[in-house]
Amino acid sequence: MIPTLLLCALLLLGDPQTALKPVIDNDRVAVWDVTDSANAQPFDAVVVSLSGSAVFVAKGTTPKIDGRSVVIDLKDHPVPPIANTSGYPLAFPRPGSKKLFENARVIVWDYTWTPGVPTPMHFHDKDVVVVFLEDGDLKSTTPDGKATVNSYSFDTIRFNSRDRVHTETLVRGSQHAIITELK
Secondary structure (H helix, E strand, O other), X not given: OHHHHHHHXXXXXXXXHHHOOOOEEOOOEEEEEEOOOOOOOOOEEEEEEOOOOEEEEOXXXXXXXXXXXXXXXXXXXXXXXXXXXXXXXXXXXXXXXXXXXXXXXXXXXXXXXXXXXXXXXXXEOOOEEEEEOOOEEEXXXXXXXXXXXXXXXXXXXXXXXXXXXXXXXXXXXXXXXXXXXXX
């Protein structure tokens, strides 16, 4: 009985990230949905506030969490971008996108889709983590005309692998996202 109580107490006192499972965990990133302060990061990280800002946090630094945020731990598994032989432009920059920052690990973009206006057909040469900040449906259409509609709500987090060509059109609601391209 006492060892069980001790274990429970230790879990409650420990780092919240060790007690919780990441939203996404693969060889490139571990992504955490956090609401309070976090301990010093074991990896370089990008902290995306659900209010729409993003900052880079170097390994060993304690991030300043202001409200609900997404912490993207960047694992030490860099993958170079794929050469673009598609004939289409890269996904970013694209019209209407705003580069928040770039360093040796990531490029972070702020993008808002316009209802009914497709993005240019584009090629994703890098893996990305997307944090959606509104509620809306995006139609993704490949060059051969195959379309898929995906619903994203405020706080949806997605990891999308590189080597994709498509266009996106907002077909319902509104949509805004912070997009972290991984180098």
